[in-house]
Amino acid sequence: MSILLSEEQQAIATESTRVLEARVDLSRLLALVETTGEWDKRFWDTAVEQGWTAIGIPEAHGGIGLGLIELGLVAQACGAATAGAPFLTSGHGAVAALLGSDDAESRSLWLPRLADGSVTAAVAFAEGQQPLPASPTTIVCAGKLSGAKDGIPAGLAADLVLVWAFAGSEPCLGLVEGAHVVRTPIASFDNARLHADLAFAEVPIRVLATGDRAHALAHDVLARMAVVSAFEQVGGAEALMRTARDFALTRKAFGQPIGAFQSVKHRIAELYGLVEIARANCIHAASREGQPDFVEAAASARISATEAYDTAARDCIQIHGGIGVTWESGLHLHMRRARSLAIEQGNMLYWEDLLAERLTGFAA
Amino acid sequence: MSDLEAYRGRAIGWLDSVAASFGRAARLGLTEGDDLSLGRCYMAAKYEAGFAGINWPVEFGGQGLSPLHKVAFDTEEMRYGMPTGYFSISVGMPVPVLIRFGEDREWVQERVTRALRGEEIWCQLFSEPAAGSDLAGLRTRAVPDGNGWSLTGQKLWTSWAQYCDYGVIVARTDPAVAKHKGLTYFWVDMKAPGVEVRPIKLAGGDSHVNEVFFDEVKLTDAQRMSPVGGGFAVAMATLMIERYVATDSGGFGPHLDLFIDLAREIEVGGKAALEDGRVRSAIARNYAMRSGLEAITRRAMLMMEAGMEPGPEGSLNKLFSVRSRQKLSELAIDLQGNAGFAFDPHASVKEDWTTSWLNAPTGRIAGGADEMLLNTIAEKILGLPQDHRPDKGVPFNQIPA
Structure with a gap:
């Protein structure tokens, strides 16, 4: 894939941005922050209606057969609007796992339903502070899964859970139906992400891959989701950079727009740089899907996008002064989302270590 | 292919x-x-x-x-x-x-x-003691002299002037108009009587830049390369002429691979430096930054190949890569502990971390200081207001010194 966007890809970016700008409602998003267990159902309806759930799924399975770049461009529009049900990214994770497995039956069963949005998925890899533990304590024995996964985004409501577990002496990747999962909601700083602790008590699991195959597939799924999240982070960071710019042009102090002061204008120019570096890394990573250097590219996208979004959240609020810290300004929605996205799909420490390992041969 | x-x-x-x-x-x-x-x-x-x-x-x-x-x-x-x-x-x-x-x-x-x-070899005689980022504030003057001009003043930071045969120069021909309107562009024979070149030793020990003095140097009117008073536009054209240059995401310092090679030989607190989280973080962040800058460059090249105009983000390379080179060079010296005191003044900036570190500040000043690059991004790309300029529109000879 080229790192130059085609006309079709640019149209996806423009159209998803237009749809979300027309439908996003700040007051609804603010209300969601204070409610545990609720998510933006109107956004989800939009995602389904626009076919965003079907993007990465082959046409033979009811999807539209596009790739990581198109997923990324939609995620970028979602990020700009702090829109998004958490399923959008994790659904793509489940799709990637199904497509990477040999389980044709599960593919036929789930892909069409993931494509039409009638089924949602969560990805439960993390345990404790480890995004993808080498030795998961969640155990598969005689086709049943036992254990717990804490703090799983989308975990509270997903119909399917993709689980990273241990089966005997080797890792495995499998699907558990939501009905078998005991979920405990977490009151979090970004409630709309539906974070939950999941418990499995000898519940049925459909194993998709085991051993080295499962290991490679889980890493690939996480890297793909990380690229989608990185696009979402870029969308958020860019929106904040533009918001800061617009505010600096209109807000006056000491007889001139505050954007005429270098302390302000340079801060915004620095954000522009962080956003463009992260965006370039995201597009590059999407173009390296399936290549040997995909993990390095995904890590670079993730690291630079996390830095861009966190910095943009800090600086945009700072540039707004007092109004920036109010509830109604909504800037804290981005600040919250910047941090929740930074943790989902592996935190900065994880990606730095993984990238350093690929570059130096030394594991952390 | x-x-x-x-x-x-x-x-x-x-x-x-x-x-x-x-x-x-x-x-x-x-x-x-x-x-x-x-x-x-x-x-x-x-x-x-x-x-x-x-x-x-x-x-x-x-x-x-x-x-x-x-x-x-x-x-x-x-x-x-x-x-x-x-x-x-x-x-x-x-x-x-x-x-x-x-x-x-x-x-x-x-x-x-x-x-x-x-x-x-040709040099470019633009900067002066009182005119760096503010190029239009230059004071070297060319006054009419018979059919030609007489040039007097001082230029600064002129690269390789000591070896140059010719130079292009911007001089003030009318001090009674606004500063950028009274300038004219000439070429000058660097071996002409009245031209004196004095090398300047820089912090890293080398002397590739110079001060150049002009004492009533005679120019014919054929040496004029712009309309009288139209020199600023040609100076800007000069700075824009190399719009597409080979960039180095390492900020013209050593490559990240050399940092990894160095760290491979070093222990921190009894364990390999490459296992140290601070070192790993620096490697990963540097790689991610370079990877983004390189992707920007590749995209610009592809766009040009396709006959499109590349985006303005190409201007980010120097700003981000040189600062990053400074930090990585500091860490490379730090990692070596007391062994890091040793210094070879003839080492290459592309291979030696201490030389890279000592010479890096030049990279943040020459060819557009960081602050000027940030102004350009803010004003030209983001549409933010220009800085307040008290000398705007004021005749040059009425601007307080």
């Missing part, structure tokens, strides 16, 4: 064939004079091989190819450490400006060929 990639392949083939004669190893231990002589031979060889003036018109000794071909060649050439530094300003800006604005075409043609072959 695209035409461009085939061209790149031919460039690598030729560079490989001359690397032993002119490359990094051949230059080791040479005096500056001998290195310059070697550089002149390299430029002549490059000219004969058809890799000089790649994107210049054929009638001026160029190859008539696109800027992309030039960037492709320069990017490859950079890897060999060839002795091109003495000529890079010369063929980078003054000579292309001469092609564009020089009146006597026959004379211009001869100068261009000689410059491409490394026989003559």
Whole structure:
């Protein structure tokens, strides 16, 4: 894939941005922050209606057969609007796992339903502070899964859970139906992400891959989701950079727009740089899907996008002064989302270590 | 394979064939004079091989190819450490400006060929003690003198002036109008009576920049390259002429691989430095930053190949890469503990972390200070207001000193 966007890809970016700008409602998003267990159902309806759930799924399975770049461009529009049900990214994770497995039956069963949005998925890899533990304590024995996964985004409501577990002496990747999962909601700083602790008590699991195959597939799924999240982070960071710019042009102090002061204008120019570096890394990573250097590219996208979004959240609020810290300004929605996205799909420490390992041969 | 990639392949083939004669190893231990002589031979060889003036018109000794071909060649050439530094300003800006604005075409043609072959070197006499980022504040003056002009003043930070045959210069011809309206652009013979060049020793120990004094130096009116009072526009055109240059995401310092090689030999607190989280974080962040800058460059090249105008994000390279080089160089020295005190003043900025660190500040000032780059991004790309300029529209001779 080229790192130059085609006309079709640019149209996806423009159209998803237009749809979300027309439908996003700040007051609804603010209300969601204070409610545990609720998510933006109107956004989800939009995602389904626009076919965003079907993007990465082959046409033979009811999807539209596009790739990581198109997923990324939609995620970028979602990020700009702090829109998004958490399923959008994790659904793509489940799709990637199904497509990477040999389980044709599960593919036929789930892909069409993931494509039409009638089924949602969560990805439960993390345990404790480890995004993808080498030795998961969640155990598969005689086709049943036992254990717990804490703090799983989308975990509270997903119909399917993709689980990273241990089966005997080797890792495995499998699907558990939501009905078998005991979920405990977490009151979090970004409630709309539906974070939950999941418990499995000898519940049925459909194993998709085991051993080295499962290991490679889980890493690939996480890297793909990380690229989608990185696009979402870029969308958020860019929106904040533009918001800061617009505010600096209109807000006056000491007889001139505050954007005429270098302390302000340079801060915004620095954000522009962080956003463009992260965006370039995201597009590059999407173009390296399936290549040997995909993990390095995904890590670079993730690291630079996390830095861009966190910095943009800090600086945009700072540039707004007092109004920036109010509830109604909504800037804290981005600040919250910047941090929740930074943790989902592996935190900065994880990606730095993984990238350093690929570059130096030394594991952390 | 695209035409461009085939061209790149031919460039690598030729560079490989001359690397032993002119490359990094051949230059080791040479005096500056001998290195310059070697550089002149390299430029002549490059000219004969058809890799000089790649994107210049054929009638001026160029190859008539696109800027992309030039960037492709320069990017490859950079890897060999060839002795091109003495000529890079010369063929980078003054000579292309001469092609564009020089009146006597026959004379211009001869100068261009000689410059491409490394026989003559041109410098760019812009900055002054009181005019750096604020170029239009310059004070060197040219006053009418018979049919020509008389030039008096001082220029500063002029690269390689001590070896130059000619220079292009901006001087004030009318102090009674607003500062950027009273300037005129000339070329000047650096061997003319009244020109004095004094090298300036820089913090890293070398002296490639100079102060240049002009004491009633005679210029004919044929040396004028702009309308009287129209020099600022030509100066801006000079700075814009190399819009597409080979970039280095390492900020023209050592590559990240060399940092990893260094860290591989070092222990921190009894364990390998490469296992230390601080070192790993620095490696990962540096890689991610470079990877983004390189993707921006690749995208710009692809856009140009497709006949599109690349985005403005290409301007980020210098701003981000040099700061990052400073930090990585500091960490590289830090990692070595007391062994890090040792310093070889002749080491290369591309290979030695201490030399890289000592010379890096220049990279954040020359060719547009960080602050000016940030202003440009803020104003030209983001549409933020210009800085308050108390001297705006004020006649130059009424601006308080």
